[in-house]
Amino acid sequence: MIGDASNLTCTEFQEQLSELIGTGEDISSHPHLQTCELCRALLADLETIAAAARELFPIAEPREDLWDGIIAAIENDPQSAKPEPGIGNLDDALSEGLSI
Numbered sequence: 001m002i003g004d005a006s007n008l009t010c011t012e013f014q015e016q017l018s019e020l021i022g023t024g025e026d027i028s029s030h031p032h033l034q035t036c037e038l039c040r041a042l043l044a045d046l047e048t049i050a051a052a053a054r055e056l057f058p059i060a061e062p063r064e065d066l067w068d069g070i071i072a073a074i075e076n077d078p079q080s081a082k083p084e085p086g087i088g089n090l091d092d093a094l095s096e097g098l099s100i
């Protein structure tokens with residue numbers, strides 16, 4: 001699909017955005033961004049999220065035993081499947097707060 005890149009709609013641009021990010025090109029010089037404040041703001045948000053994700057998940061490949069450990073923890077803890085006991089305490093706390 002070849003078109004005038006400066007004449008894209010926001011929808012068309014955003015459909016290409018993930019692909020553009022994947023190429024590693026400098027998207028900020030994209031013609032659509034020169035004319036569209038909305039998509040500039042969107043890109044800024046995405047870059048902030050991507051930077052945060054890199055900090056939170058610096059390891060590309062999760063450890064192989066990670067899921068095994070999570071599954072084992074769930075299976076070995078029957079309480080994790082029963083959230084009910086905490087609800088009564090929450091109701092008590094709420095009604096106490098409301099009665100003040």
Ligand SMILES: [Zn+2]
Pocket residue numbers: 009010011013032036037038039040
């Ligand atoms: Zn736009």
